[in-house]
Amino acid sequence: MPPQSTLDIQAARARASFDPDALHRVLLNGSKDPAMRRRITEILEQNPSFDKGASPYQSRAQQIERGLHLAKALFEVVDKHDLDYIEYLEALFASDTPMGLNLHEIAFTPVIQSQGSDEQQEEWLPRCYNHEILGCYLQPFRFVAYRLDRWIGALGILSTHGVVQARLMLGGKDYGPHLFIVQLRSEKDHSLMPGIQAGEIGPKVHGAMASVDNGWARFNHVRVPRSHMLSRFAQVDPVDGxxxxxxxxSKLSYGGMIFIRSQMIGNLSWRLAKAVTISIRYLHMRRQFADPELKPGEPQHGIEKQVITYPAVYMRVIPQLANCIVFMTMGKDMANLYHSMSAQLASGDTALLAETHAVSSGLKTYVSSGVVDGTEVVRRAMGGHGFLASSGVGRIFATELPSATILNLQVARAALKSFRAFLTAANPADARARLTPSTAYLASLATASSLPLAPPSSADGWLDLAYLQRLLSLRAALCVARLAAQLDSGRKFGELSWECVEVSAATVEAFIAARMGEALLHEGGVLREGVGAAEGEVLKNVVTFFLLHRVSCALPSLLEFGILAPPAPPSLAKLGRSVANSPLEQLRLALDKLAREILPERVGLTDAFGFSDWELDSVAGLHSGGVYEAMLSKAQADEQLNIGDKAEQERLYREYIRPILERGRRLNGRNADGAERDSKL
Amino acid sequence: MPPQSTLDIQAARARASFDPDALHRVLLNGSKDPAMRRRITEILEQNPSFDKGASPYQSRAQQIERGLHLAKALFEVVDKHDLDYIEYLEALFASDTPMGLNLHEIAFTPVIQSQGSDEQQEEWLPRCYNHEILGCYLQPFRFVAYRLDRWIGALGILSTHGVVQARLMLGGKDYGPHLFIVQLRSEKDHSLMPGIQAGEIGPKVHGAMASVDNGWARFNHVRVPRSHMLSRFAQVDPVDGxxxxxxxxSKLSYGGMIFIRSQMIGNLSWRLAKAVTISIRYLHMRRQFADPELKPGEPQHGIEKQVITYPAVYMRVIPQLANCIVFMTMGKDMANLYHSMSAQLASGDTALLAETHAVSSGLKTYVSSGVVDGTEVVRRAMGGHGFLASSGVGRIFATELPSATILNLQVARAALKSFRAFLTAANPADARARLTPSTAYLASLATASSLPLAPPSSADGWLDLAYLQRLLSLRAALCVARLAAQLDSGRKFGELSWECVEVSAATVEAFIAARMGEALLHEGGVLREGVGAAEGEVLKNVVTFFLLHRVSCALPSLLEFGILAPPAPPSLAKLGRSVANSPLEQLRLALDKLAREILPERVGLTDAFGFSDWELDSVAGLHSGGVYEAMLSKAQADEQLNIGDKAEQERLYREYIRPILERGRRLNGRNADGAERDSKL
Structure with missing residues (x-):
């Protein structure tokens, strides 16, 4: 008979109402070919170079070497299996070990692609694609400046070249930051080029990204030829010096950053999906505490409950599951927007630039912090086992930690600009027509009749997507309005950076609310092509949960802005009673009810993410369960790697433990060899 | 001339209005002797065994050995300097490396102290104190059960004995969990005793506690003599088998757990203080972005601002600074309560047991998650440099992560019981008299006239401690009242675990609000003995900030419960304006104003925590600044440890990087040795 945890995960899997493979295709649709993805991971899975098991035991130096080894092994795989560039990139990310090479692909090459002139692209891109050079991205960097600001990935050991963001000075005038290709190391022997000092900065927190060589650098009178300034847009004419x-x-040079951000949104969502898969599977296998309210004889009496059934557990985990699916969809949306903008830019049309910049800043901020925090939430939900490196969730948190960049000021500033333009427009209809997807929430100001809005009359009323979207739109608009009023009352923007945090989140949530229906579920009222009815139903529940959860988190503002009214103040005699029957309590009941509807779908949803056991690299999240057996057998199998072989363990005893115990016996006036006492037992 | 960062930290230090040494004594008063503490850390600082620099580079096996080495070195220090037991404990914690030995001192020995009979204490305690045996604490543990539930510190390698919590079965009847001393390993050769299997579980997330040997174990027909059941309270009479x-x-056996918890509260506050010291010092040294609103010619034009001056930074960091001081005080309060209870228990009086259990559960939950989350908040505030292991904050987060245990259900259950007793009391005056410090907030129900309370008429009105305490008391009482009403409406306690999260936090915050004035500032209206006027003033500001910050976080409930009224719903025409002038906006202004008042005191406050550079072990938080110089020189000094010496680096190039670049050149049809291209530059 299989272990209980296997029976539990099988039963949970059987409860899904939809086809996980079909949903997997829906989730990847428009971004990746599922068959290609599977083929690549299978190739790596069978290659011992890509085994991940040893790294938690390794020293920093061993992990640096592991990263370099993986990079080399990757090109051997490319050559052996004749992978194309897309397949190679998939393999790079599937290797699940951030290394210097990643920076070449996500930062160095794309910047040349988007910012290099045709001639520069012709010169440099073949060298990038074939890895004749290896690059990094130094941003923002101060030539000659002593202060070391940023730790540049792939600069410490690997890179031959870097794209450097530095101020362009011409005739004493500062033309602001521009991008330059700078050779860092000799192509002959990899020694640093004259005038360049650089080194590895050492380990990062949590042992994160230990295989990435982050570097510091100092440049001293490094000459960069004019032809090395990336000049798709700005240029220097050699005339007159x-x-x-x-x-x-003015913002064309943001293209590179926007590309990096737009890529990250999708990638981050899949990182969270890994953590969520592991956690949700484990929480179905983990049982703890029998229901104390059951009496002997009742079914389940004395049987420990699956931890996932506790509200304090599922109310932490389901929001993260919903985040995965929403963020994946927004990632695809963002990639589409980026590609539309790029195509326009190629023909000189900058119409989409500001919108793409605003959306990518807002989403990047929102998604990256959501993913980092969410990964930690689902890890903690696992209790003690989430604290084992072999459970695999901690690694994801540590790796993504630096992804959480905060661009709230930019987002708030853009929102403020749109708000003022909308308000001061001579013709309101024109102003409405000019709203973009990222500012569409402002229309709620024009269409709202009077506040507070009437609350739904029942728990089910809270599940109306249009109502939820309206709440989030009004809250975003009034958040920006408050910021504008604060500025009008004489406060400076620089003093309001704390307030910008909510402005940023509120506008992004309003944007997501508006986009989700369109992007995922319906197009002109019907299910999106390829989405079956069962998959569509579960997606709709997940999206509704996401929005309702965000509305519940936004309650402070919804109440403070008067968008919703609080219940009538209770007479103290009734105490909690009136509060417990209020519309806000109905909201919480609706959220819980929806969570329970999603409950049987959860393992199916994690299956739909489509990760293999090798990809998850977790003893806690195995597809077929057997979690406790796997944990124990891994601990036993890795013993030598972990604490050394028997002889080594005996040495540790002799050298350290025995002297302590002998000292104790001496102090207590006993026979120092301990023999006497054992024999008494 | 010293580096700018040194000038900045010196200037910040000079701004403090109080004497940090005097405040240091106030903070330690009643818990530790500052001179003893200093002497111990100086002894360790000078002993190369206690150098912490290499550990971020080490493999798991090296870190395990480092922990054992430290334990042995510690006893050498004890013998050489003739340290007493208290001094030894101080040295153990000051070594700043969690190791198996910690469990002996914080779990094994204290449990025997509190739960062993007089005879058992006489037999076992001398062996514990002199480390003739080394112990761990297995809780809750299932004999014979296969499932491995907990990872027991010091079980993997170190322990000879364990206190095991297991169910006492007599004649087939289950008498619930009791504690037993079980010998785990031979005192002769440290081999596992018959019937016991055990091993090390492997690395934990984030490389945390890598020097602690956490273990799994299985017991198979292990016989434990009756005399090994800890029997200060429950006993087994040998009659009739x-x-x-x-x-x-019934809860006397909780004494051991309560001791561990009460110790942890104080210890955790000092861990957060370390993180806060590093972060705040660094944020004074770090400068970024000039004020864009300044015009050329204005002072500070073009000069980058200290990052600490940004509201989005200080509004994240000051709450953590306030937490340190409040949590330290509550830690001392808790320790006093524990000692009072212990003294009573020794004479059979259990009056304080329930209160001590409730307070310790609530504070442990609240403080541990506050410390873990706060450590991460101050690390992120440091930006990129907080991501370096050498900045030292990440290590604190990782180490304390498992401290964050959640006992919300217990806290909520106790609160509910007190609430119902208070409400149903025949005589209200009696009921009020029976309130304990942890339930005193319920009195707000009796004294409150009508809701909503009138808001303060100005920002300064929000600084009234009694008003803040009243808000937090009412919110706690109504939170519990709502929970009671939810149960009365037919929902089960088990379904309300999510709701218990806020109940728990709310009751703890009400408790802290009531205790803080008394515990820290005044006794009968005057400053506590030994607290100077300047120190008293800054402490009062910090405590006020703490409470006001908590009130601002509690706004959703304060509004929903009708304790505060939201501003009148704005007409949409006025948009944000009415909101920006509302009492709630005044609250935020008051919070910001108070933060700015604390601003010049911040470096002084971190100095008052009294950590030496060796204790902080951080290049980012050095007492005398020079942060960038320290970072670079550490990276350079550690290069060999980090990535190997020059020969090793050349090997990495030859073995991995060169083949990749040569492949690239081949693919592009170039001279594979790279010589041609360099020479062109």
Missing amino acids: GRFIKPPH | GRFIKPPH
Whole structure:
């Protein structure tokens, strides 16, 4: 008979109402080919170079070497299996070990692709694609400055070249930051080029990204040829010792950053999905505490409950599951927006640039912190076992920690600009027509009749997507309105950075609320192509849960802004009673009810993410269960790697433990060899 | 001239209005002797065994050995400097490396102290104190059960003995969990005793506690003599094959757990203080972005601002600074309560047991999660540099992560019981008189006239401690009242575990609000003995900030319960304006104003925590600044430890990097040795 945990996970899997494979295709649709993805991971899975088991035991130096070894092994795989560039990138990310090479692919090459002139692209891109050079991205960097600001990935050991963001100075005038290709190391022997000092910065917190060589650098009178300034947009004309040729739009050079951000949103969602898969599977296998309210003879009496059935557990985990699916969808949405913008830019049209910049800043901030925090939430939900490295969730948190960049000020500033433009427009209809997807929430100001809105009359009323979207739109609009009023009352923008945190989150949530219906579920009222009815139903529940959960988190503002009214103050005699029957309590009941509806779908949803056991690399999240057996057998199998072989363990005893115990016996005036006492037992 | 960061930290230090040494004595008063503490850390600082620099580079096996080495070195220090037991404990914690030995001192020995009979104490305690045996604490543990539930510290390698919590079965009847001393390993050769299997579980997330040997174990027909059941309270009379003698109070066996918890509260506060010291010092040294609103010619134009001056930074960091001081005080309060209870228990009086249990559960839950989350908040505030292991904050987060245990259900259950007793009391005056410090907030129900309370008429009105305490008391009482009403409406306690999270936090915050004035600032209206006027003033600001910050976080409930009224719903025409002038906006202004008042005191406050550079072990938080220089020189000094010496680095290049680059050149049809291209530059 299989272990209980296997029976539990099988039973949970059987409860899903939809086909996980079909949903997997829906989730990947428009971003990746599921068959390709599977083929690549299978290739790596069978290659011992890509085994991940030893790394938690390794020293920093061993992990650095492991990263370099993986990079080399990867190109051997490319050559052996004749992978194309897309397949190679999939293999790089599937290797699940961030290494210097990642920076070449996500930062160095894309910047040249988007910011290099046609001639520069022709010169440099073949060298990038074939890895004749290896690059990194130094941003923002101060030539000659002593202070070391950023730790540049792949700079410590690997890179031959870097794209450096530095101020362009011409004739004493500062033309602001521009991008330059700088050779860092000799192509002959990899020694640092003249005038460049660089080194590895040492371990990062939590042993994170131990295989990435982050570097510091100092440049001293490094000359960069004019032809190395990336000049798709801005250029320097060599006449008169250099004349600046302005780009057609001031933010065109953001293209590279926008690409990196837009890629990250999708990638981050899949990182969270890994953590959520492990945690949810484990929480179905973990049983703890029998229901104390059951009497002997009742079914389940004395049987420990699956931990996932506790509200304090599922109310922490389901929001993260919903985040995965919403963030995946927004990632695809963002990638589409980026590609539309790029295509326009190629023909000189900058219409989408500001919108793409605003959306990518907002989503990046929101998704990255959501993913980092969410990973930790689902790890903690696992209790003690989540604290084992072999459970695999801690690694994801540590790796993604630096992804959590905060661009709240940019987001708030853009929102403020749109708000003022909307309000001061001579023609309101025109102003409404000019709203973009990221500012569409402002329309709620024009259409709202009077506040507070009437609350739904029942728990089910809270499940109306349009109502939830309206709440989130009004809250975003009034958040920005408050910021504008604060500025109007004489406070400076710089003093309001704390307030910008909520402004940023509120506008992003309003944007997501507006986009989700369209992006995922329906197009003109019907299910999106390829989405079956059963998959559509579960997706709708997940999206509704996401929005309702965000509304519940936004209650402070919804109440403070008067968008919703609080219940009538209770007479103290009735105490909690009136509160417990209020519309806000109905909201919480609706959230719980929806969570319980999603409950039987959860393992199916994690299956739909489509990770293999090798990809998850977790003893706690195995597809077929057997979690306790796997934990124990891994601990036993790895013993030598962990604490050394028997002889080594005996040495530790002799050298350290025995002297302590002998000292104790001496102090207590006993026979120092301990023999006497054992024999008494 | 010293580096800018040194000038900045010196200037910040000079701004403090009080004497940090005097405040240091106040903070330690009643818990530790500052001179003893200093002497111990100085002894360790000078002993190379206690150098902490290498550990971030080490493999798991090296870190295990390091922990054992430290334990042995510690006893050498004890013998050499003739340390007493208190001094030895101080040295153990000051070594700043959690190791198996900690469990002996914080779990094994104290349990025998509190739960062993006089005879048992006489037999076992001398062996514990002199480390003739080394112990661990297995709780809760299932004999014979296969499932491995907990990872027991010091069980993997170190322990000779364990206190095991297991169910006492007599004649087929289950008498619930009791504690037994079980010998785990031979005192002769440290081999596992018959019937016991055990092993090390492997690395934990984030490389945390890598020097602690956490273990799994299986017991198979292990016989434990009757005399090994800890029997200060419950006993087994050998008559008739065993007869159970009931303890005088059902929760007497919680004494051990309560001790561990009460110790942890104080210890955790000092861990957070370390993180806060590093972060706040660094944030004074770090400068980023000039004020864009300044014009050329204005002072500070073009000069980058200290990062600490940004509201989005200080509004994250100051709450953590306030937490340190409040949690330290509550830790001392808790220790006093524990000692009072212990003294009573020794004479059979159990009056304080329930209160001590409730307070310790609530505070442990609240403080541990506050410390873990707060450590991460102050690390993130440091930006990229907080991501370096050498900045030292990540290590604190990782180490304390498992401290965050959640006892919300117990706390909520106790609160509910007190609430119902208070409400149903025949005589209200009697009921009020019976309130304990942890339930005193319920009195707010009796004294409150009508809700909503009138808000303060100005920002300064929000600084009234009694008003803040009243808000937090009412919110706690109504939180519990709502829970009671939810249960009355037919929901089960088990379904309300999510709701218990806020109940728990709310009751703890009400308790802290009531205790803080008394515990820290005044006694009968005057400053506590030994607290100077300047120190008293800054402490009062910190405590006020703490309470006001908690009130601002509690706004959702304060509004929903009708304790505070939201501003009148704005007409949409006025948009944010009415909101921006509301009493709630005044609250935020008051919070910001108070934060700015604390601003010049911050470095002084971190100095008052009294950590030496060796204790902080951080390049980012050095007492005398020079942060960038320290980071670079550490990276350079540790290069060999980090990535190997020059020959090793050349090997990495030859073996991994060169083949990748040569492949690239081949694919692009170039000279594979790279010589040609360098020479062109």
